[in-house]
Amino acid sequence: KNEVEQSPQNLTAQEGEFITINCSYSVGISALHWLQQHPGGGIVSLFMLSSGKKKHGRLIATINIQEKHSSLHITASHPRDSAVYICALIQGAQKLVFGQGTRLTINP
């Protein structure tokens, strides 16, 4: 079993819909990253969180340390949000353990 599991693996939605991507993990962590990867490979860190909730624009990330679960929400989704979203666990010396990613496609 992978240490970190994301769901869904693929998600297609219409512009404006509320999007939720889930991340469950099975190991102890110091924090968790949500990352965005566009075609071409570049990865951008959206959030790093170790408890509670963070919000940036239309993006919201939550984490429940006891339940070992995190979610990434996108409100009022837009085609430019189309990307792969990756959950990554921070263990030890900030080494990241990555989920498989969720490929999000927002249609106009």
Added chain:
Amino acid sequence: DTGVSQNPRHKITKRGQNVTFRCDPISEHNRLYWYRQTLGQGPEFLTYFQNEAQLEKSRLLSDRFSAERPKGSFSTLEIQRTEQGDSAMYLCASSSRSLGYTFGSGTRLTVV
């Protein structure tokens, strides 16, 4: 500072050739990481440095792979006698406890 810089962006090489990639981290970051990402998968950890010391290497890093970070600044990742299975995106990232984590744009290697 322009972030984490990786060169080259793309590399096509013939099987059996050696290749070397370079990563220039954010100057204030003392930790530097190399990851490998194959198509459709999340990145996998290869190795990391704290300053110039290489502190951890993954089992994925076979004898054909070597990484250095002289003087704790830029880092190089060399692959000797490349194989088709080495084709992947090689990602570099740097971090510090107070300044967070930043990724480079990656080097896409294709071995033909």
